[in-house]
Amino acid sequence: MHSELQQDLKKAARDSLPVLAGYIVLGMGFGILLSTKGYGVLWALAMSVLIYAGSMQYLAIDLLAGGASLLSAALTTLLVNARHLFYGISMVDRYKGAGRKKPYLIFALTDETYSLVCNTEGSHCYCFLVSLLNQIYWVAGSVLGSLLGGILPFSTEGIDFALTALFVTVFVEQWKSTKEHLPAVIGVAASVLCLLVFGADSFLIPSMVLITVTLFALKFLRKEVRA
């Protein structure tokens, strides 16, 4: 049992290295920005522990600094984080029987964590360790950024591309793992289409709707063909 835990930890640490790079950098960016608005390290810590959603926390800086209303904060969060519904739906079966680990597994299901756990054969323990390590990286990054401010001796501009690169590798990995490429094609095509129509700030929800409708249409059409 003990060595199983060690193996899971080793694998989780190795698999989450790309997230380590991305989260430390993005977390630091968040901490730095937040401190320039007059919110110190405790605020950064509280937000990264309690909210734990990267792009939303960047937006939250503006909401805090601008004194947004609670209602508009709730609506913004709803729109920006609606994609998490997708992660939940696709992990419902996977996280069945996770027991005491389940609440945290669900709480910590960020984009990056999802990309690491969505296709893994790994145990719930492995998924839990990946989730926990990722949040530790994120919290550490935020706190570091808040404390250090802008005094880094070299330019890290562009290092946040690590997260984009992570999603691209997962996309390629998934592509190679199956002969059924239509869902992947639908995901890209529907998102690009909605991005062109609705613009960068509001294309996510239309994309989710279009993806869902198209996936069900696909299933329905296949059934028709077979019948």
Add this chain to the structure above:
Amino acid sequence: MTDLHSGLLIAVIAAVTMLLRFLPFLVFGNRETPAFVTYLGKVLPYAVMGMLVVYCLRNISFVASPHGIPELVSVALVALLHIWKRNTLLSIIGGTACYMVLVQVVF
């Protein structure tokens, strides 16, 4: 801005985020999973990863310089490296280094 209002804002954002993450499990978690959720669970990961890549690249402007060249070149490099070597770390480090050089030095 008072600390109280800031604290409330953080609480609201955290609560809505949690709601979105927990909702599918609260609705479908404690009974036999409906067939359509099982179906979505099978196909969504493929579609969502495509959506996330587009999401990361959403702010590229093809009209304004540098016309999205750093992003597109680096994404292509990551994909090619990954098809060739299938080593996640190598693909990510290669692509990110390429992107950093492009945005800091070239463009």
